[in-house]
Amino acid sequence: MSKLTKKLYLWNRKLHREIGYLCVGLTVxxxxxxxxxxxxxxxxxxxxxxFRSLNLPPLPQDFNLDKVTAKxxxxxxxxxxxxxxxxxxxxxxxxxxLENKVITIDLANKEALVEKTSQRFxxxxxxxxxxxxxxxxxxxxxxxxxxxxxxxxxxxxFMVKGKxxxxxxxxISTSIGLxxxxxxxxxxxxx
Numbered sequence: 074m075s076k077l078t079k080k081l082y083l084w085n086r087k088l089h090r091e092i093g094y095l096c097v098g099l100t101v102x103x104x105x106x107x108x109x110x111x112x113x114x115x116x117x118x119x120x121x122x123x124f125r126s127l128n129l130p131p132l133p134q135d136f137n138l139d140k141v142t143a144k145x146x147x148x149x150x151x152x153x154x155x156x157x158x159x160x161x162x163x164x165x166x167x168x169x170x171l172e173n174k175v176i177t178i179d180l181a182n183k184e185a186l187v188e189k190t191s192q193r194f195x196x197x198x199x200x201x202x203x204x205x206x207x208x209x210x211x212x213x214x215x216x217x218x219x220x221x222x223x224x225x226x227x228x229x230x231f232m233v234k235g236k237x238x239x240x241x242x243x244x245i246s247t248s249i250g251l252x253x254x255x256x257x258x259x260x261x262x263x264x
Contacts, residue, residue: 074234082234089228092221099218106203109196119197120190127152127185129178138167138178150185152176 109118130149136142143156147169154171161167165181177186205212230239230247239247 082231085228085231089225089232092228093225096218096221096225099214102199102202103218105196106199109200110203119193119200121193123189123191125187125189127187129180129183129185132180136180138169143169146178146185147176152185152187 106118112118127150129146138146138159138161140156140159143159147154147156152171152174154174156169156171158170159167160170165179167178167180169176169178173190175188177188179186201207202211202215205215233239233243236242
């Protein structure tokens with residue numbers, strides 16, 4: 074092996090190592106959010122919902138929910154927040170919409186069902202970054218990260234020399250990795 078080839082291998086290893094270190098944080102963000110976004114139909118990775126049921130206090134027969142009576146009812150039920158909208162689903166069921174809460178008042182069952190929505194810690198932020206919600210400078214950071222990943226993939230092919238290189242013993246694994254996408258696309262599109 075010539076001196077030039079040895080130097081190229083050495084620089085490839087050094088760059089691969091240093092760029093790999095730089096990519097650790099972003100890789101964690103994109104891996105975690107990628108997994109979460111892949112399963113968006115199974116669960117909401119941005120928000121979690123919690124429910125609790127409360128008994129309504131005794132109410133007059135002619136009780137009608139408007140913003141004033143709703144405010145008093147929420148105070149009696151010890152629910153914080155301001156009613157933004159009221160929607161009567163039926164004469165017996167009314168929904169009160171608050172910031173991050175929906176309260177269903179069921180007069181027939183004398184029950185208030187409180188549905189609270191809250192943002193998942195870090196996961197919502199990771200998903201926003203993955204989907205490039207912030208835009209602006211994050212677009213350039215993501216582009217640089219994509220170029221770094223491409224470099225890591227290609228430089229990784231030249232990390233190992235000799236019989237274990239991607240062109241010898243590693244050829245099967247490398248080939249499988251390269252063939253996954255076209256095989257999947259053929260199956261997905263045509264079968």
